[in-house]
Amino acid sequence: MAVCARLTFSKMEINMINQTDENPITPEEAPTKSVSASKLFHIKPDMKIKAFSEPSTFTPAMDPDYHFNEECTRAILAGFVHNRRVLIQGYHGTGKSTHIEQVAARLNWPLIRLNLDGHISRIDLIGRDAIVLEEGKQVTRFREGLLPFAMHHGIALVFDEYDAGRPDVMFVIQRLLESHGRLTLTEQNKVVTPHPNFRLFATANTIGLGDASGLYHGTNPINQGQMDRWNIVVQLNYLPQEEEVKIIRAKVAKAKPKEVERMVRLAGLTREGFAKGDISTVMSPRTVIAWAENQQIFGGDLVQAFRLAFLNKCDELERATIAEYFQRCFGMELPETMAA
Ligand SMILES: Nc1ncnc2c1ncn2[C@@H]1O[C@H](COP(=O)(O)OP(=O)(O)OP(=O)(O)O)[C@@H](O)[C@H]1O
Ligand SMILES: [Mg+2]
Numbered sequence: 001m002a003v004c005a006r007l008t009f010s011k012m013e014i015n016m017i018n019q020t021d022e023n024p025i026t027p028e029e030a031p032t033k034s035v036s037a038s039k040l041f042h043i044k045p046d047m048k049i050k051a052f053s054e055p056s057t058f059t060p061a062m063d064p065d066y067h068f069n070e071e072c073t074r075a076i077l078a079g080f081v082h083n084r085r086v087l088i089q090g091y092h093g094t095g096k097s098t099h100i101e102q103v104a105a106r107l108n109w110p111l112i113r114l115n116l117d118g119h120i121s122r123i124d125l126i127g128r129d130a131i132v133l134e135e136g137k138q139v140t141r142f143r144e145g146l147l148p149f150a151m152h153h154g155i156a157l158v159f160d161e162y163d164a165g166r167p168d169v170m171f172v173i174q175r176l177l178e179s180h181g182r183l184t185l186t187e188q189n190k191v192v193t194p195h196p197n198f199r200l201f202a203t204a205n206t207i208g209l210g211d212a213s214g215l216y217h218g219t220n221p222i223n224q225g226q227m228d229r230w231n232i233v234v235q236l237n238y239l240p241q242e243e244e245v246k247i248i249r250a251k252v253a254k255a256k257p258k259e260v261e262r263m264v265r266l267a268g269l270t271r272e273g274f275a276k277g278d279i280s281t282v283m284s285p286r287t288v289i290a291w292a293e294n295q296q297i298f299g300g301d302l303v304q305a306f307r308l309a310f311l312n313k314c315d316e317l318e319r320a321t322i323a324e325y326f327q328r329c330f331g332m333e334l335p336e337t338m339a340a
Contacts, residue, residue: 024153025056025057025110025154026054026056026108026197027052027053027054030050031050031051031107031109031197034048034051035048035049035050035051037049037077040106041068041103041106042068043068043070043073049077049080051106051108051109052107053108054108056108058111058112059104059109060101060102060111062102062105063098063102065250066098066102067239067247067250068103069236072088075088075232075234076088076100076103076201077103078232079100079199080104080156080199083196083199084231085229085230085232086202086230086231086233086234087162087201087202087230087234088100088204088233088235088236089203089204089206089233089234089235090235090237091205091215091237092205092215092216092284092286093285094236094237094284095236095247095285096236097113097158100158100201100203109197110153111155111158111199112156113158114146114157114158114159114160116161116164116166116169118164118166118218120165120169121168122168122169122172124146125145125146125147125173126147126148126172126185127143127185128142128145129141129142129143130142144185147172147176147183148185148192150198151176151183151192151195153195154195154197154198156198156199156200157200158203159202159203160202160203161203161205162203162204163204163205163206163219163222164218164219164220176194176200182194202230204222207227214280215282238267238268238271241265241268244267244285245257248260248288248289251292252296254296255292255295259302262329263288263291264288265329266283266325266326266330267283267284267287269328270282270283270310270322270325273321278318278321279318279322280318281310281318287310291306291309294309303332307334311334
C-alpha cells in the first residue's frame with residue numbers, strides 16, 4: 001500500500017524529480033541583475049538590489065496589481081538580500097504569504113510555500129526511502145524531502161501557518177534558523193550545507209505565545225529558543241482603509257468605487273466590534289475581496305454576496321449586530337436586522 005501511495009506524485013514532486021544537479025533551478029549561480037526597489041515595490045528611499053534575470057520553474061506568478069506594505073516589504077527584502085530569517089505575524093488574510101510570494105516574483109527568486117499543518121511530519125521535510133525504477137528494476141532510493149531539496153537548489157522556503165507546526169517538525173527547523181545552519185540527515189549520514197540562494201521565511205497568526213484572541217484554534221506556543229533565532233519579526237495587520245480600498249479595486253476592477261469604500265468601512269466596523277468584544281468574527285481583507293468577487297458572480301447582488309462571503313460564517317446571535325453595521329454603511333436593512 002505504502003508503495004502505491006508513493007507512486008502518486010504531486011506536480012511539485014514531479015518537478016523536483018526532474019531537476020538534477022546538471023539542470024539547476026536558476027540559470028545563474030547568484031542573482032546579478034541590479035533592480036530598483038522603489039520601481040518594483042514603491043518604497044522610498046530607493047535602494048538597488050540584485051535579482052535573477054529570469055524566472056525559474058519555482059518562481060511564483062506575478063500579480064501586477066499587488067500593493068506592497070512598506071515595512072513588511074523592507075523586512076522581506078532584508079530576508080532575500082541579506083539572508084535574514086524573516087517571520088511575518090498578523091491577523092488572517094492580511095497578505096502575509098502573498099507579500100513574500102510577490103517579492104520573490106519580482107526578484108525572479110525560486111520559492112516554495114509549505115503549510116505546516118498538523119499532517120506535515122518530519123519525514124515529509126527530511127525525505128524517505130522510496131521505490132524507483134532504475135534500468136527497468138525496482139530499487140530503493142532515498143528521496144530527499146522538501147527541506148534538503150530547497151537547501152541543495154537554492155530555493156526560498158516559506159513555512160506558512162508556522163504556529164501550527166508539530167513539535168517534531170519545529171525541531172528540524174530550529175538549526176536551520178541560523179543563517180549558515182546546516183541540516184544533518186541522520187538517515188543518510190550526510191550533512192547538507194545550504195546553497196547561497198537558500199532563504200527561509202515563515203508566516204503565523206500568533207507570535208508564538210499561544211492564541212489570546214480565540215481566533216486561531218489549532219495554533220501552538222512556539223519554543224522561545226526557536227523564536228529567538230528569527231532575525232526579523234514583522235507584523236502585518238489591517239492596512240489603512242484607503243489602502244485596502246485600492247487593493248480591492250485593483251483585484252475586482254468591475255466593483256463600483258463607492259461600494260468598495262463602504263465594504264471596507266464595514267470590514268473596519270467588524271474589526272472594531274471584535275476589539276470591543278461585541279462580535280467574535282472579523283472580516284479580513286481576503287473576505288472583502290471574496291465579497292466583491294461574489295458580487296460579480298451573483299449578478300451584482302451586494303446583499304447575497306455579503307451573506308455568502310461573511311454573514312453565514314458568523315454566530316447566529318451576532319448576525320443582528322452585523323446587520324446593523326451593514327445598515328450603517330449602506331443605508332439598507334438586512335432581514336437579519338428585523339430578526340433583532
Ligand atoms: N497588499 C495586498 N495587495 C494585493 N492583494 C492582497 C494584499 N494583501 C492581501 N491580498 C489578497 O488577499 C488574499 C489573502 O492574502 P494572504 O493569503 O497573503 O493572507 P495571509 O495574511 O497569508 O492570510 P492567512 O493568515 O490566513 O494565511 C490574497 O488573495 C491576496 O492576493
Ligand atoms: Mg498565509
